[in-house]
Amino acid sequence: MRIGTIHNISFSASALKPQRALLPVAAIVALAAVACSSSNEPTATAIRAEPSPSPTTVPPTATPNQLVVPTATPRPPLTEDDRLGRALMLRLFELDRGPNLDVIEQMVELGHPGLVAPLVEITGFSFESFTAGPIGDALFQLTGADLGGSFESQRAWLEWQAENPEFEPIAGYDEWKGNFYSEIAGGLDSFLYADVPTRIPLWGVQFGGVGKDGIPSLDNPIFVTPEQATYLDPDERVFGIVVNGEARAYPERIMRVHELSNDVVGGRPVALVY
Numbered sequence: 362m363r364i365g366t367i368h369n370i371s372f373s374a375s376a377l378k379p380q381r382a383l384l385p386v387a388a389i390v391a392l393a394a395v396a397c398s399s400s401n402e403p404t405a406t407a408i409r410a411e412p413s414p415s416p417t418t419v420p421p422t423a424t425p426n427q428l429v430v431p432t433a434t435p436r437p438p439l440t441e442d443d444r445l446g447r448a449l450m451l452r453l454f455e456l457d458r459g460p461n462l463d464v465i466e467q468m469v470e471l472g473h474p475g476l477v478a479p480l481v482e483i484t485g486f487s488f489e490s491f492t493a494g495p496i497g498d499a500l501f502q503l504t505g506a507d508l509g510g511s512f513e514s515q516r517a518w519l520e521w522q523a524e525n526p527e528f529e530p531i532a533g534y535d536e537w538k539g540n541f542y543s544e545i546a547g548g549l550d551s552f553l554y555a556d557v558p559t560r561i562p563l564w565g566v567q568f569g570g571v572g573k574d575g576i577p578s579l580d581n582p583i584f585v586t587p588e589q590a591t592y593l594d595p596d597e598r599v600f601g602i603v604v605n606g607e608a609r610a611y612p613e614r615i616m617r618v619h620e621l622s623n624d625v626v627g628g629r630p631v632a633l634v635y
Contacts, residue, residue, distance in 0.1 A: 446473040447533045454483050454545045460492045471500045475531030477503050478564045481518040487511050546572030579619040604629050
């Protein structure tokens with residue numbers, strides 16, 4: 362299940378050429394096999410990739426190939442403006458009424474730069490001009506950038522945040538965001554909560570339109586030979602990888618449905634996100 366979070370999982374591809382290419386019955390076809398119709402192509406038997414257990418802890422002497430889960434960075438003590446801004450953020454949006462315009466006005470008066478992130482967040486749920494105008498005005502007062510306050514403006518604001526990292530979200534933004542998303546689609550607060558460990562800025566995590574487990578991932582698919590992949594056209598796009606001499610490919614057509622595949626290739630656990 363994904364809601365826009367990014368997990369950085371790296372692996373090293375072997376310099377050896379793959380000897381066999383395998384395809385998933387429901388989803389995966391070998392890239393080399395689709396691209397090549399030579400009669401000399403080796404024949405592969407169907408296999409099922411077995412899952413590899415994910416480590417729950419990382420030793421202090423972790424190697425570069427191990428996934429290191431960072432801990433939350435301790436925050437300095439809250440100032441009075443921090444506390445006031447956090448209280449305003451908690452009243453910013455009501456599911457049955459939408460953005461609270463009185464609160465938005467008070468945010469401008471407070472002038473806390475950490476309130477930019479929650480204001481940008483609610484642009485994604487601002488579909489009417491009577492809310493988009495005040496949100497855009499508030500963001501302009503806080504940032505000096507005039508990008509609007511409607512649903513269509515959110516992408517531009519996210520790009521602006523990437524270019525202005527000094528506007529860090531106010532304390533409590535992580536928990537507020539998790540609760541906010543859970544009101545829309547239950548269960549998302551299990552991913553976003555107070556002091557959640559993360560490698561990416563939390564303002565970059567965006568609601569994907571479905572609740573928890575709303576899009577089933579493709580886990581450990583069964584594989585077939587290239588000749589058995591008759592459900593694919595020769596010119597269909599696939600995403601191919603090679604790990605330790607083993608080749609796999611993931612058809613775009615199937616990945617559009619699942620968006621995530623968890624697999625084991627060349628003895629290494631890998632994740633493909635589309």
